[in-house]
Amino acid sequence: MKQVDTKFIKLNTAIPGPRAQEILARKESSVPRGPFTTAPTFVVKAEGALLTDVDGNTFIDFAGAIGSMNVGHCPAPVVDALKEQLDQYIHTCFHVMMYEPYIQLAEKLNEITPGNHAKKTFFLNSGAEAVENAIKIARKYTGRKAVISFERGYHGRTLLAMTLTSKVRPYKYEFGPFAPEVYKMSYPYYYRAPYSATPEEMDEMILQRFNDFFLGDVAPDDVAAIIMEPVQGEGGFVVPSKAFVQGVKRLCEKHGILFIADEVQTGFGRTGKMFAMEHFDVEPDLIVMSKSIGAGLPISAVTGRAEIMDSPNPGEIGGTYGGSPLGCVAALKVIEMMEEQNLPARAQVVGDKIISAFKRFQERFREVGDVRGLGAMCALEIVKDKASKEPDKDLTAKIVQACNRNGVVILSAGLYSNVIRILSPLVITDEQLEEGLAVMENVLEEHCSAN
Structure with missing residues (x-):
């Protein structure tokens, strides 16, 4: 060579x-x-x-x-914030004694995520953990059990996240049984469209398939949520049309199903907007974030409509290390860098x-x-x-x-x-x-x- x-x-x-x-x-x-x-x-x-x-x-x-490194490796503002935080306290567990950076980051995400409605946010450790908790919250709010994800989608490696994921090897093979009440729907892959269908024809075909799906697989009033990556990540960077994403959102609104945007990989500037859903003019009910939120620190978030996020009772969601002080101060600096440097x-x-x-x-x-x-x-x-x-x-x-x-x-x-x-x-x-x-x-x- x-x-x-x-x-x-x-x-x-x-x-x-x-x-x-x-x-x-x-x-x-x-x-x-x-x-x-x-x-x-x-x-x-x-x-x-x-x-x-x-x-x-x-x-x-x-x-x-x-x-995970949209702001780059070891950005000076994040490193300085972490050093300052290390001199104050490393971890107290938010469930034991709270700390202000958690609140500051929740306020910031409530402000910058899509939608002008009232929102609330809580924090976890990883993308998969955030996905699992978004599903828990959706089920609690709706009183329904079924969840729909998409072919080629990737949502993590824990039991429920792995069930939502659509690739057998290396993620699912011989790791079953999987979580119940999870269903898969098609997601447009225009490069491999069957019968030489146009993107418009493929979108319409898949959206129409939901009608048969609701007749043959699960009733819509049993579905708590549809979870979607606005651009499929592990699935091959497959980009849907605005018409398709908006069509799925309309189906959710028609049947009282919550729309969950998995922005673990697409979020924090990756797609040319702070969140990829902004390209599609869709406001998700719940949005899941991780990866580049913390410049390499393990932290994830679920942000959603306030009334939905308030549906779990005290103690029903959380985790010992969720929203660690180090992760919170790193994320605040990441967002500041993204805004200041555009x-x-x-x-x-x-x-x-x-x-x-x-x-x-x-x-x-x-x-x-x-x-x-x-x-x-x-x-x-x-x-x-x-x-x-x-x-x-x-x-x-x-x-x-x-x-x-x-x-x-x-x-x-x-x-x-x-x-x-x-x-x-x-x-x-x-x-x-x-x-x-x-x-x-x-x-x-x-x-x-x-x-």
């Missing part, structure tokens, strides 16, 4: 290097096989969109800790540059089948050829591995594991972005066929 002139990527050794290989050997004997890793090395320093490993190799980060607008600039490069890749290489995205949530789909659209999981894995070896940390996704997704920090510089994309193009040139 030809060399790319690099200013930011510094590769002193092969990947993994000698020190990383030593630690990998220790990992094999001390950590189970289950936790998968994409880059076979170990970080010692991270700043902005750059990662440096134990062998002194520096990488451009196109993965962003699976979308990072959602920067996401659109980053996304435009990525999509422009991806379209060039699509024109050059036979195996780049589709290019799609919203803001800086961008992906390309790898196929065996453009005519058949047959997914090529093996080639995708080779491309990801080659990018990692050449200094760009990157991830795959999709039901068929054939989608390459970009979740770089939004603070990535134009130079860093262009260098990373040049490495990607070089890798594709080595592994793909010319059109």
Whole structure:
């Protein structure tokens, strides 16, 4: 493979290097096989969109800790806030003695999430935990049990979240039985539309299918909530139309079903707006957040209409570490940075540059089948050829591995594991972005066929 002139990527050794290989050997004997890793090395320093490993190799980060680092690694305002908080108190448990940052963050999320109605917010540790609690709240408020999620959707790895998730391997295989009263509906995938249907026809077909679903599977007055990712993340960065999302919301309103937006990956500026639902002009009843809310600190949130959020009685929702002081002060600084630096607008600039490069890749290489995205949530789909659209999981894995070896940390996704997704920090510089994309193009040139 030809060399790319690099200013930011510094590769002193092969990947993994000698020190990383030593630690990998220790990992094999001390950590189970289950936790998968994409880059076979170990970080010692991270700043902005750059990662440096134990062998002194520096990488451009196109993965962003699976979308958790929208404000970049170790942003100074967040680091300073954490240091100040560490000198005051680390944890008291909000259920024992409360602390003001929890209230400040709840007030801020009530203000910035979609909708002008009265809202309330509470905090947890992870996206999956927030999803589970949003479902609990929906069931409590409506008195109903059934929940609908979507094909290819991803909502987490805990029991109920895993049940909502729609991919057997690696998430569900041999981990059953699953939670009851969870149903799946179709979600538009325009690139793979059956019978060459137009996007409009596909939207209408799926929305009409709800009528049969409510007759044949579960009555609408038994459904507590429909949970939707406004852009499917692990499902392959599949973007629906505004008409589809609004159509689902109308169905919810017609039948008294709560609309839950899972914005764990799409939130906090990723798609070019603070929350992806703003693109669709839909106000969810409940919104689930995590990942980039805390710049790497484990915290998640559920925000919703005040009357819905107040339906659980005292003690019925919560958790020992939910809304930790460190997570709250980090999140407050993250939101401040996003507003002051207008990072959602920067996401659109980053996304435009990525999509422009991806379209060039699509024109050059036979195996780049589709290019799609919203803001800086961008992906390309790898196929065996453009005519058949047959997914090529093996080639995708080779491309990801080659990018990692050449200094760009990157991830795959999709039901068929054939989608390459970009979740770089939004603070990535134009130079860093262009260098990373040049490495990607070089890798594709080595592994793909010319059109």
